[in-house]
Amino acid sequence: MAIVAEVKGLFQKLIKAVKALQMYGEGHPSFNEFFQNLYRDLDDYLLRFGDFTLEVQQFGVSCEGEEIYKDEDRSTSLPYRLFSDGIRAIGFHPGLTEAELKQFLSLLIKEVKPQEEDLATLIWEGDFSHISCDIVQQGVEVPEEVKPVDYLSERGEKKIHLAYPIEEDELRRFTIPLSEVALTDPEIEELKREVQMVDRAVYHDFIISFERAPLTSEQSYIIFFEGLSELARELLRLGDLEGIARLIRLGRREEFSNKEPLRLRFEKFVDFVNSEEFVRPLIRFLIENWTKVDQTIAREIMGLLDKRSIPTLFALYKEAKGYELEQFLARLIAGYGDAAIEFFTKVAEEREADDVLATLKIIGTTEMKDATKYIVGLFSFPSSEVKMKAIENLIALGEGDALTNISRLIADPNESVRIATVKAIAQFGAIKFADYLHEIITGDDFKDRSYEEKRAFVFAYADLLKEELIPFFEKGLNRWNPMKSNHIEEMRNLSALALGRIGTSSSLSVLLKGSKSHRKAVREASVRGLKLFEKRGRDDREGAEEKRE
């Protein structure tokens, strides 16, 4: 026996939760509060007292014959809606989960498609484990008596035509061997396999049948084309890429593409294919099944994607983990060429450094052509990391105008850009800039630059030409400085460090010689150079050992 007073309270909470869901939607804090309140109490009740049943009347709900709720307004009354759809009782059972209850409430507010569904069918399809419903069939009379029609006497003396030749005597003599009717284990397994795949097979076979069927009704073609997106969505959910490819081929058939109503609907389908709703799960499917997917079919579908899909592909790229997947997505995006660059430009306008870095990574890893203008545009970007990456990309691209732009960057008014540029030049071994660096380092205005910038330029120069520069740095190390020029001292120090950085026996002998110099400044600088030399040697040795291990 249900505790009516408690059930009454529960039903009122259910009504509140339903109204909150209707008003605010799922996920809204107000609904969540009402829902949690309901679920907590309902679960508690079921644990303490077990099942209970709500009896549904036209405008009210009862429990154990006692009315617990009434609403006679047809436009709002939940009992009225349940009753109209033939639901006469709803049972709640212990074990009810939050998800089940939420799904149940969402069905109660769902706007049904008239003629297609009602609450009774929706609840049945919901296949609840802990909510049951009693549904009545309305307006059906079961006949008291049923008499078969006697076609034979109706015919009189007319000759009988048999649709199936009945060879009665022969069939009576024939016996089905019962042992053969038993299903063997392999046969059971075969059927089980087919049952597991049946949802997918239904859609697939439907499309093949539609392709072949000599349909006569133009209206059915129109509706089929109207449903292409719905079909594609389901085919993708079932993992049937071939089915999607078939839809595409069907849409492109000449006899259909020539017909305006069908062509327009196919275009709408193409729009859908390019929407995030489709592209996202499609790519996810490809990522997860890359080795199993028929590449020709995959390419056929990807061929339908146009520049509209770039934002989704880019969003997926940013989330992607793993080199292979990143490469796959980067190549897809880069494949859109100018459209991709146009999209990148828009991304840069948003001023999100991480997003811009992602665009540069795509350009860099795919060696995308015609990206120079975009990259150069990034030199004015506020983030120095972006600038650095932009320069790296530019150098890596190595195109004519890219080099021109590098030269311009080395002379950029902003020191951090200049430093980033030379560092990138060194990192990418862009030897063609060596002369230009020499020109700058030996130029008159170099002395006015900060020590940090001078170091970046000297080191980059040393990294590019290495041993070739030993005489140059030896000269810098030993340079006479009668006027006590700060710049000459800085250059002495940097020359010694550059020699240490070059790290060959020739550069070592120059530094050893310097360390015995009678001039204190030369000695001190050489010792710093030697320390760097020793440190780099140690690092190299340790690195080599680590590698060996």
Add this chain to the structure above:
Amino acid sequence: MIEKELRRRGSKITNLFVVLVKTSRIYDSTNVTYVNSFQAFTSALREYLSEMNRFELQTVYDLLFVSGVRLRIDLEAYINFEFLVEEFKRWDLGEIAFSAGIGDEEIEKFLRIFRSPPKTDPFTFLKETLSREGITNIQVAPPIDVESKLVTEDHRRERAKVAYFSSISAIKEIAHNLRTKQIVGLGRVKRVIYTLVDSLFEDESVLLGLTAIKNFDDYTYNHSVNVSILALAVGNKLGLSKVALGRLGVAAIMHDIGKTLLDRALINSPDGLTDQQWLEMKRHPIFGMERIIELKKLDPTGVLAALVAIQHHINYDLSGYPIAIPGDVLNLFSRLIRIVDSYDAMTTARPYQPIPYLPDLAIKALWRKRETSFDPLLLKLFIRTVGIYPIGTIVRLTSGEIGMVTGVNISALDRPVVKVIIDADGNIVKERIRNLEREPIRVDRSIRPENLGINIADYLL
């Protein structure tokens, strides 16, 4: 516990019980396989008993029940459940019940006793041995009285009847609306089919019996509902989910919807069709697919219905109509509908076929066309569902009695349960049931009910 949950957990525990019984007959109690299956069964059983106090495993005919709820004997459970039904028969058992508080020792003792029955009175031996061994938490009972079972199923029968006639009314309404070009939706059809599915879960024999009543209404509607029920019964054996069964039922009831677009005179023509008429008739699968697509339904239900409509006259060897090319794969559901559609059509009198096949002869005729017209595996499953003598078949027994088949014995397909209508002396009999599997009587031959003036609807409704 809700019926669905009871069915799910009941199936699981029953399955584990069978595994344990089998394992106990192969391995000794220290073997790891035995220990594992023992633990699996006892933990599932105890979890159940903590909520329900008693786990009752029963058989009625060849059907398995847990606490009154029928278990599905689908492909997954096929071998284990058949084994259990056989074991119950060997022991002349109707029920084994496990009560809360049951100990491991009791189960172990039971398994030892349950190995092989004595030749005489196995049930009494089992019951007395359990008592002597002090096993109080496992009780056994003899087979349930079939008559009392029939009485308790009255409300189910009523529900099945309402579902059946509602289905006829729903398909009629759709056909009428299509013909008169009114708005058509699948809502009502879905609803009646879902009720049929629920009835099927409760007791398929009632519904299968209703399919034997033919020709009380327009053939197409009557036939469509029968095809739906037969397909659902086989689909249930295939282990389809409830929702998948719902879709299959809708597809089956709609399979001939294309015929609504044909001239009614053509369908009801009492004479053979001319070549031209036959060509027209062959277009109904195409019309069917078109009409279903035009219902603007390309959801899983609509797609399946359209597919079945276009493929239901294509044979297993891809002959038939409207079109299939070598290499095509005929869908599982279409192959299934092909069988049940043919069976129901063959066993139903129509204007152009006033003498239908007797059900058992139709089964034989289908069997002879396995591999060509019909999928042999699905055909086997179909026969295992309806039996060699389907429910509703009027048979003469070797005892001289005449009766109607009311139940199928899965383990003895040619020995059904028969409700005797006329005894050997020609007297009308009211409440005599013969389960031929348990009696030394056989079916002699099937008989046309009209030859004896029998209206099978009087017994099935």
